Amino acid sequence: MNNLKKWALKIISAPHISLKKYYKQYRKILNVLNPPxxxxxxxxxxxxxxxxxxxxxxxFIPKANPLSKVLIFFHGGGWVTGNIDSYTNVCANMANKTNHIVISVDYRLAPENPFPAGVEDCYYAAREIFSKPQILGCSQEDIILIGDSAGGNLAAVVSLMARDRGEFLPKKQILIYPATNYDHSESSPYPSVKENGTDYIMTSKRIQDYMDLYVKNEEDRLNPYVAPILAKELLNQPKTLIVTAEFDPLRDEGEAYGIKLQQFGNDVKIYRMKDALHGFISNPLSSDDTDKCYEIINLFLNDKNY
Incomplete structure (x- = not known):
């Protein structure tokens, strides 16, 4: 990344409006900034x-040659912001780029509905879709979980819940710059939280604010359904693609989760997007990064190497 871009990002990242105080206003701004x-x-x-x-x-049904395959999508926004309206463009693009039907889940948001409300919504929605694949003209093997940021966390957790509860089990999951740990303070064990935590728009302070709003009880933060990387064992998880961004506070914990999945014998691919920032898949100014990401996703969906 060139010095001019780094300087501009630092200026944009410097102000910190209290997310905890103004999260409702922030939700409204996201809807205004993301009209379909x-x-x-x-x-x-x-x-x-x-x-x-x-x-x-x-x-969302693709414009051309839709496959009889489905992506269940959980949106980002720190478990606090975002909805199916603000992610309509992302999901329409996802459907058209992959030729998969995309089903976007409008789960309940914190702090009005703290953990585990949102992830339970995601689980029940996925369970319903997996229980009736014939309605979508596909088989259970053709239904894949995908999410970005907090949505990547939710996808990973739904896969853990599915294994633990034994009601269904996805064959594949795609985690785009996922949150997998609970601590994004100076005590975080991951260097990217400190290296990328102040100057790249999504700050570690904001991520920690999201976590504070999402998980009210401190003891719940050690729950693997909050921080999946804390799971004692990760056997029998889906074939996984993890896409991280180079200048993202969440980069290292996302990649560490992939490595831990591999250590338990799961099939995992990890791809780091060079020069990319957190949130690129929903940023219209990051079209090159988004196109590259879908190139990697399509190779994964078609079981091809990259």
């Missing part, structure tokens, strides 16, 4: 019922 613009062949809204509660989902 990607041409969509077909988009359907649906609700998955769990007891007497509804989990909204949005189904």
């Amino acid at each position: 613009s990607e041409p969509i062949y077909k988009m359907l809204d649906h609700k998955i019922m769990v007891d007497d509660r509804e989990i909204p989902v949005r189904v």
